[in-house]
Amino acid sequence: xxxxxxxxxxxxxxxxxxxxxxxxxxxxxxxxxxxxxxxxxxxxxxxxxxxxxxxxxxxxxxxxxxxxxxxxxxxxxxxxxxxxxxxxxxxxxxxxxxxxxxxxxxxxxxxxxxxxxxxxxxxxxxxxxxxxxxxxxxxxxxxxxxxxxxxxxxxxxxxxxxxxxxxxxxxxx
Numbered sequence: 001x002x003x004x005x006x007x008x009x010x011x012x013x014x015x016x017x018x019x020x021x022x023x024x025x026x027x028x029x030x031x032x033x034x035x036x037x038x039x040x041x042x043x044x045x046x047x048x049x050x051x052x053x054x055x056x057x058x059x060x061x062x063x064x065x066x067x068x069x070x071x072x073x074x075x076x077x078x079x080x081x082x083x084x085x086x087x088x089x090x091x092x093x094x095x096x097x098x099x100x101x102x103x104x105x106x107x108x109x110x111x112x113x114x115x116x117x118x119x120x121x122x123x124x125x126x127x128x129x130x131x132x133x134x135x136x137x138x139x140x141x142x143x144x145x146x147x148x149x150x151x152x153x154x155x156x157x158x159x160x161x162x163x164x165x166x167x168x169x170x171x172x173x
Contacts, residue, residue: 009065051146059111065103067097100152105133118148126153134160 032040072080084093091099098121102108105128106119116139117124127135127144138144138156158168 005162011098054119054146055115058117059114061099062102062108062114065099066109067103068100069103072100095121098122101125101128101155106132106163107139113139116145118144118146118153120150123148123150123153126150126157130160 014058035043071083075083084096089096092152094101102124105124107113108124108128118127127138127148130138133143134156143156145152154169
């Protein structure tokens, strides 16, 4: 069967490649109705490869933020604003601002941790509002993980604000 050949080739290729610990997925050995068990192995391999790519992509987006921050720090504020308004960057000024904030963040810029983080820069931008110790604890507790949504991140920020005696931020309806 072709599925057997693809699965064994992909497994052999994966065994020889270096991948971040984060991308290892728990493969589903349970039979799923209507799907050939050999095909399930191929699907699991594909999902693992896609997750690996997502981790690497997040690392590169954060690296863009580091580079943006370096240039921002070397320019006068007016010059930086001109860079943002020039429309020559491959993304919007708002995206550049978010990437710069992420590139400036100690935890996000630590490439050994990208596997623990959501891959959305808008979610990370929300999380960046938290103090470092709070983020560290949320990572350790699993409150921040690759599946963290923007609403989850906003809830974490609001919980922290309430603990500090502040009002939660107003959210659009």
